[in-house]
């Protein structure tokens with residue numbers, strides 16, 4: 291069994307302030323270590339379920355947060371960014387049996403994580419897909435769905451876990467914290483590791499047909515920018531139309547056209 295784990299930090303246990311996500315700032319090292327331990331726990335759960343090849347994408351910021359030495363030997367770690375439009379699941383293809391998310395967080399435009407954002411927080415107020423706020427989780431889940439790779443597991447904040455279970459209640463979710471205003475309420479970091487390990491094992495032992503997700507037949511992408519300049523730039527992209535003072539829309543039937551548009555517009 292070959293599995294892909296995409297890891298972020300804003301949904302890691304305890305992480306509450308932007309400084310804790312930025313290399314060089316106070317608290318970063320401690321939470322990057324917890325991110326590594328949560329990915330390690332996910333890898334151990336996957337091993338227990340019979341995974342023999344595990345690819346890990348370090349998908350936060352520069353993509354250089356995880357300590358590979360602490361992960362099992364049969365892991366491959368993708369550090370940095372190739373520039374491929376699959377973004378936080380770059381390298382994913384139909385040869386993978388499952389996709390798992392660790393440390394994921396609520397989307398821009400939600401209030402369930404003090405660090406809620408979608409892709410590029412400095413540029414984007416929110417992104418919507420077919421009228422609903424778009425999370426990084428859903429954006430990449432649809433890429434996996436397009437490639438016929440089931441999404442089986444998510445750990446992160448409670449708001450995002452609820453979203454995942456609305457999409458498919460069989461996805462195993464481990465909420466490690468709840469965001470309230472500018473605060474978080476987290477479970478103990480060591481308990482999080484145990485729950486993630488067991489949750490991943492459980493998710494990979496289920497019948498994978500339970501994880502089926504239907505892609506919508508057509509898509510409308512809506513992006514709200516913070517700056518007028520970014521709105522004006524977006525209007526250069528073929529098919530993009532302005533629908534509000536700082537809002538643009540782009541329509542496509544093929545989800546890959548949405549992924550391509552996000553690569554250039556976000």
Ligand SMILES: [Zn+2]
Pocket residue numbers: 298299300349350351
């Ligand atoms: Zn991140």
